[in-house]
Amino acid sequence: MPGPSPEAGSPSSSPRTTGTSISPRRVRRRGAVTVTEQPPSVTREGITIQSLSKVYDTADGGEVTALRNIDLQIQPGEFVSFLGPSGCGKSTLLHIIAGLLPQTAGTVDVFGTPAAPGRQDSAIMLQTPVLFPWRSVLDNILLPVEILGLDRTSATARAHELLELTHLTEFAQKNVWELSGGMRQRVSLARALVTDPALLLMDEPFSALDEFTRERLNIELARLHEELGRTTLFVTHNISEAVFLSDRVVCMRPRPGEVIDIIDVDLPRPRGAEHLASAAAIENESLVREAIAEYI
Numbered sequence: 001m002p003g004p005s006p007e008a009g010s011p012s013s014s015p016r017t018t019g020t021s022i023s024p025r026r027v028r029r030r031g032a033v034t035v036t037e038q039p040p041s042v043t044r045e046g047i048t049i050q051s052l053s054k055v056y057d058t059a060d061g062g063e064v065t066a067l068r069n070i071d072l073q074i075q076p077g078e079f080v081s082f083l084g085p086s087g088c089g090k091s092t093l094l095h096i097i098a099g100l101l102p103q104t105a106g107t108v109d110v111f112g113t114p115a116a117p118g119r120q121d122s123a124i125m126l127q128t129p130v131l132f133p134w135r136s137v138l139d140n141i142l143l144p145v146e147i148l149g150l151d152r153t154s155a156t157a158r159a160h161e162l163l164e165l166t167h168l169t170e171f172a173q174k175n176v177w178e179l180s181g182g183m184r185q186r187v188s189l190a191r192a193l194v195t196d197p198a199l200l201l202m203d204e205p206f207s208a209l210d211e212f213t214r215e216r217l218n219i220e221l222a223r224l225h226e227e228l229g230r231t232t233l234f235v236t237h238n239i240s241e242a243v244f245l246s247d248r249v250v251c252m253r254p255r256p257g258e259v260i261d262i263i264d265v266d267l268p269r270p271r272g273a274e275h276l277a278s279a280a281a282i283e284n285e286s287l288v289r290e291a292i293a294e295y296i
């Protein structure tokens with residue numbers, strides 16, 4: 001296992017908040033899955049969100065400002081969580097970055113080009129895995145490859161590597177209804193990674209799972225992130241989960257949805273079970289809790 005990267009939150013540096021600025025990104029690691037150092041689509045720009053606002057029309061003829069004046073810069077390879085109370089616009093923000101929702105004002109650039117649906121360089125994972133019961137686990141994982149018309153032979157090899165990484169090898173030919181909730185989310189994660197997307201968007205992917213399964217999947221996700229080094233944006237309500245997984249936690253408030261603070265997580269990588277309730281993790285959680293104290 002490679003050692004911790006130099007800039008992923010070294011134990012010697014103290015926790016700090018950074019507003020909207022970003023520290024330089026760590027060197028990525030190479031793991032079991034064959035990945036390019038940086039997919040061709042990745043540019044130095046990462047993800048740039050400027051003056052972003054979203055106003056929804058409501059059914060009664062009114063308006064809801066779901067997001068107001070969001071400015072963020074995210075580096076390639078960073079793991080960033082969006083945390084805040086219900087209704088603060090976390091999902092709206094993620095869906096705009098995914099190109100699934102239009103913004104009302106402002107801009108979102110993903111690796112140098114405007115956010116748009118159907119990009120090969122990004123994948124989204126939702127709270128409830130949308131798996132197709134008439135397809136095997138392996139064929140569910142390969143679905144984006146078919147949709148995007150990519151080479152199935154090399155993708156199948158990668159799917160098998162991902163099955164191994166997500167501990168699903170023996171379930172490759174199973175039907176999805178034979179799987180537990182946690183296993184289904186692992187299939188969903190493998191499917192999201194099968195096209196080797198530079199950007200992984202995750203909207204509360206583990207929130208419907210029991211605590212044991214969720215913790216195990218968080219440990220797996222941290223390991224996968226450290227091996228694959230893909231930019232990951234993760235929506236959650238859970239402070240411990242956000243701290244454990246992230247390089248930075250973006251704290252948001254509701255009505256209107258705004259960024260109130262950004263916490264740099266000061267935990268070494270690689271992260272494992274020993275970091276879940278470590279003194280350093282609890283210290284970082286306190287910083288996050290302080291930032292959103294008014295909304296807890």
Ligand SMILES: Nc1ncnc2c1ncn2[C@@H]1O[C@H](COP(=O)(O)OP(=O)(O)OP(=O)(O)O)[C@@H](O)[C@H]1O
Binds near residue numbers: 056057058088092
């Ligand atoms: N399609 C819609 N039409 C009208 N209002 C909407 C729509 N979708 C979301 N909203 C409103 O926008 C605000 C932000 O919603 P959003 O779902 O993005 O928040 P969230 O932080 O992800 O919430 P949760 O944590 O409960 O999932 C809320 O006030 C919500 O009621």
